[in-house]
Amino acid sequence: MIRKANISDLDSIMGIIKSTVEEMKGYNNTQWDENYPSDKDFISDIEKQDLYVEEVDGKIAGFICINYDEPKEYIDLNWSSNYKAMVVHRMAVNPSFRKMGIASRLVNFAEELAKENNVSYLKSDTYSINSKMNSLLIKCGFIKIGEMSFLGKEKSFYCYDKIL
Template sequence: MIRKAKKIDITKIMEIITATISEMKLYNNTQWDETYPQAINFSKDIEAGDLYVDELNNEIRGFVCVNYVEPTEYNCINWQSLEKAMVVHRMAVNSNFRNQGVGISLLKFSEELALKNGVSYLKTDTYSINDKMNSLFKKFGFRLAGEMEFLGKEKPFYCYDKIIKNIEEEIDGNRKG
């Protein structure tokens, strides 16, 4: 079940972050480190009502922040739409629940949340050497929109976007086509 995160979840979220950073280091992926993300980032996400956790049997399987906040670096990207977008940030899956569809579930939730808010466009980014996230975004139908320099990292970040089709629109489109 995906629900809004609560302050009490931060300890477990930070355990997932620590494990994720350790794993990233094995692949020489420095997207996240000891300086980012920190508990304060997740605390602010919770206060804003933007952080969601995927929970099963009182265990957090993963989490995602979804909001309207676009880094200024997004201004130089050739996005496929000028529509208002929701942005997927700070997403991770608990290593105990990998390869169980949690990442897809969190992205599907992000789409549903956007549609519920009258938005049919998603944006996101990840470090160019973060093979797992790059693969997940492509698998879920995101389009590579460009790359940007970000967070002072040595390699670029890849930016992705996706125009979301409402299920009813897809059904209507199939009837007409």
């Protein structure tokens, strides 16, 4: 079941972040680290009601942040549309729940949420070496529209969109 996150989910979310950061280090992916994303980022997401969790058997299996906030770096990119877009941000799946379709369900949820809000366009980005997220976005029908420098990282971020 996917629902809005609440503050009592924060410890579970941060546990997922910790294990995800460790995993990312294993393939030299520095998109996330000990400083980002922080509990403050998720508290803000929860307060704005932009964070959603997938709960399986009473445990947080994954999460996704969905809102209208586009990084300023998006301005110079050649997006597929000028429509108002919802943007997929911080997303991860609990390692204990991998290979169960959780990530695809979270992206499908983002699409449904957009449609419910009369939005027919999604955007997202991820670090170029984040092979799992890049593969997921492509699998879910997103199109890579360009690259950007972001967060002072050494490598570029790939930007994706999908017209619903």
